[in-house]
Amino acid sequence: MVAPTAAEPVVASRRLLLPGLLDPVPGLETYWVRPGGITAVRVHGGDAVTVVDRQGRQRAEVTALRPDGTDARDLLGLTADAPATALRALAAAAAPGAVEDPVLAALLAHGLDPGELRAAVLFGEWSPAGSRETFRVAGPGFVVVAAPGGRMATDETTGNPPSDLVLEIRRADPRVREVPPLPPPLAEPILDVRVDAATAMSYEVKAGQYIQILDVEGRQCSDFLAFSAHRLQEGRERGLDATATRYFMGQAYPQPGLHGKFYDQDMEPLIEVVRDTVGRHDTFGLACNTKYYEDLGYFGHVNCTDNFNEQLRGYGIEERAGWPALNLFYNTAFDAANQLIFDEPWSRPGDYVLMRAGVDLVCASSACPDDIDPANAWVPTDVHLRVYSAERKFSMAMAHRTTPEQPATLTRETAFAPRTRALTRQFTEYRGYWLPTSFDGHGAVDEYWACRELAAVMDLSPLRKFEVLGPDAEALLQASVTRNIRRLSVNQVVYSAVCNETGGMIDDCTVFRLADTNFRFVGGDEYTGTWLREQAERLGLDRVWVKHSTDQMHNLAVQGPASRDVLRELVWTPGTQPAFADLTWFRFTIGRLGDHHGIPVVVSRTGYSGELGYEIWCHPSDGPAVWDAVWEAGRPHGMLPLGLDALDVLRIESGLVFAGYDFDDTVDPFEAGVGFTVPLKTKEDDFVGRDALLTRKAHPQRRLVGLELAGNEPAAHGDCVHVGRHQVGVVTSATRSPILRKNIALCRIAVEHAEIGTEVDVGKLDGHRKRIPARVVRFPFYDPDKERPRS
Secondary structure, eight states: OOOOOTTSOOOOOOOOOOTTTSOSSTTEEEEEEOTTOEEEEEEOTTOEEEEEESSSSOOEEEEEEOTTSOBOTTTTTOOOOEEOHHHHHHHHHSOTTOOOOHHHHHHHHTTOOGGGOEEEEEOOTTOOTTEEEEEEOOSSEEEEEEOOOOOOOTTOSSOOOOOOEEEEEEOSSOOOOSSOOOOOOSSOEEEEEEEOTTOEEEEEEOTTOEEEEEESSSSOOEEEEEEEHHHHHTTOOOBBOHHHHHHHHOSSSOOSSTTOEEEBTTSOEEEEEEEESSOOOOOSOBOOOHHHHHHTTOTTOOOHHHHHHHHHGGGTOOOOSSOBOEEETOEEEEOTTSOEEEEOOOOOTTOEEEEEESSOEEEEEEOOOOOSSGGGTTSOOOEEEEEEOTTOOOOOEEEEOSSTTSOOEEOEEOTTHHHHTTTOSOEEEETTEEEESSOTTTOHHHHHHHHHHSOEEEEOTTSEEEEEESTTHHHHHHHHSSSOGGGOOTTBEEEEEEEOTTSOEEEEEEEEEEETTEEEEEESOTHHHHHHHHHHHHHTOOSOEEEEOGGGOEEEEEESTTHHHHHHTTEEOOTTSOOGGGOOTTBEEEEEESSTTSOEEEEESOOSSSSSEEEEEEOGGGHHHHHHHHHHHHGGGTOEEOOHHHHHHHHHHTTOOOBTTTBOTTSOTTTTTOGGGOOTTTOOSOOTTHHHHHHHHHSOOEEEEEEEESSSOOOOTTOEEEETTEEEEEEEEEEEETTTTEEEEEEEEEGGGOSTTOEEEEEETTSSSEEEEEEEEOSSSSSTTOHHHHO
16 A cells, blocks of 8 residues: 555545434533533543533532532532532422422432532633533542523623533543433333334323333334224224324324324324424334335345234234334435435434323334334334323423534423413414414404504514623624624614525524623524624634523514504603603613513514514513513503414515525525615625625525415415416415405515516416416515504
8 A cells, every 4th residue: 555645635534424413522421501400420530521611601510429429529629619509499499299300309319408518610700602621530429510590680781691501521431332321201100111122012001191202322213003992992993094194184294283183094083292302203104014125135024014913913903014103203205206215313312202192092112123224224223112191291392403412402382371372272383482373262364453453462482582792792793794783872773684604694683782792682593693602703702702591581572553552651761761652663772561660671662563563571480470561551452462373464564574484594685685784885894794795786686576466366485486487486475465455475586577567477286287477566565665663
């Protein structure tokens, strides 16, 4: 073998990236400590422990314990001279006899009094983002790391919300863990068993009980069957039916929420999905079977169908050559050519699906033995099964990860959910929160007219908030968003685009200036906060902190012509803040509800309806009280609650764009209809995407326009737009406008056909066999000069 010369550089081969599945370094383990939370990890002598303050300005409390649970202050060589406030608060908040936190339960089991524990304090009020401290472990024991934090003051301009910490353990003996630890049970299980790789198991559950199926090591398919136990006793076999389920749910497979039930052939719901931390499963394909393997030349291969037949024989269930099953964790889809495709499962170690039995069931679960294709990433592993009592109650949720490496966050309720749930059962999962789509007794059209003619109140808490703080805060935002932040005054808000290097929009946002060095960034995407921190690091701005504050700040929108009258007597402001009555468009004030003793709030003259309107920002703990106050003040004005369905109509009429529909990271602000957010002539400072936007503006190819459709048939997102045979655009958003009594749409179209009055066709079916005539019109369709929100 000839050694490479200087002219032949060695190129290292790149590894396949599997974020969240494999540790990049053998022996390195990573754990997350949530804001206000506690994480405990077993350690051994020689291990290196590193605590990372990811967002900065976050106090860390580190407590060391011996294997028997007793205090071990010399384990890490730290001076534990401060009270372990987070552990003490956890113990104080626990209900007597009902300790559910595993860390606290372990401490109490060893007879420890959390009130006596001490901690070493790391980081603090001004620690830079990414700060880290590393310690060597002297012997075996446990390391407990807490990220203490309380309520961020809504009425102050120097808020520092609690943020997460990262705990890294570099093992002295980097042995690969054979099996990742399972997450603890959600409650005391009735059944807690392992389904070994390449086997199946049958079991019975009663109506109302919960079935949790967990992927132990990740990327492992688990087929699931369920039959009505009562029908089996009658000699009738009634199991999960794909056709009935899809017919009623309108989806390839049910997901938590309104469309979460699985039906049998008699159209009876057998089970309901309660939680899903994966979000991608097979669409009722056959469980692997003898014929599948024989056709590929693997004769006699063990398979799920034969395993099921053996397990179900005792229940009198007739054997099949291939069982149509709910294939949990498996990853299949139909592509644009209508071909069935499949790839490795999306599931991570410990991911699970939680289902609730609607009737008494006979069930069977498998750990699929397929090792000849990506079904189990070529390496079959175990599946774990837990069954919980019907007396338990679990929140309905899906999982979200900001980046693949970060832990999953389950769908949550907003601060106003106790009030909205009393008014409707129509909720949908929106960006990690449950939001109402419409309200019982009203409906989208009624809610729409309330906003156009009177007033409406809406929960918009899923908007992502970030506190951007420090001497370099203005410089970071000036370099990261398209608007000129240097021109932003205190108590002013500005709407902006956020672009990548190619000019594509990764988010849109509003930026509030609270003080000279304090800003509040409100966007739609959780990832934008991570991206802002990356920009700060790239630019070398080490005196700025981007702190996630969504959990500290929920918000209601009060919109409509009467919104000012609704809030006029409700909002009190001190002399140091603008008076509510003086708020002009895109300004805000900090005050209280009622009087100077009232609930602290921020009130901004902003909204997403195209009407005069305001948003009220408060701490989540004050959410129900804020709703009650607004609701009572709005009652004399005919105010109604507003859901997502009505909001969509309002914002399309008003020409307000929506991420994922009207723009994404391949669409620039000019193509998205928000070119006014890019002041290329007046903003001299460089910002991300500036060069690309200069080129795009000089050579535009597409433009966002309004379409008015003939007839009564609406367009839909994704419909093709044609001139003659060829496609020239695509519908991004569409609705039936109640006030205009027309079908309208937003369309991204080639500039050659973007002039007002241009005749086009909206294609349905294949785009050729059915066409709806349309023409390009001025937009916003409603109040194009925005006189109403300015009023």
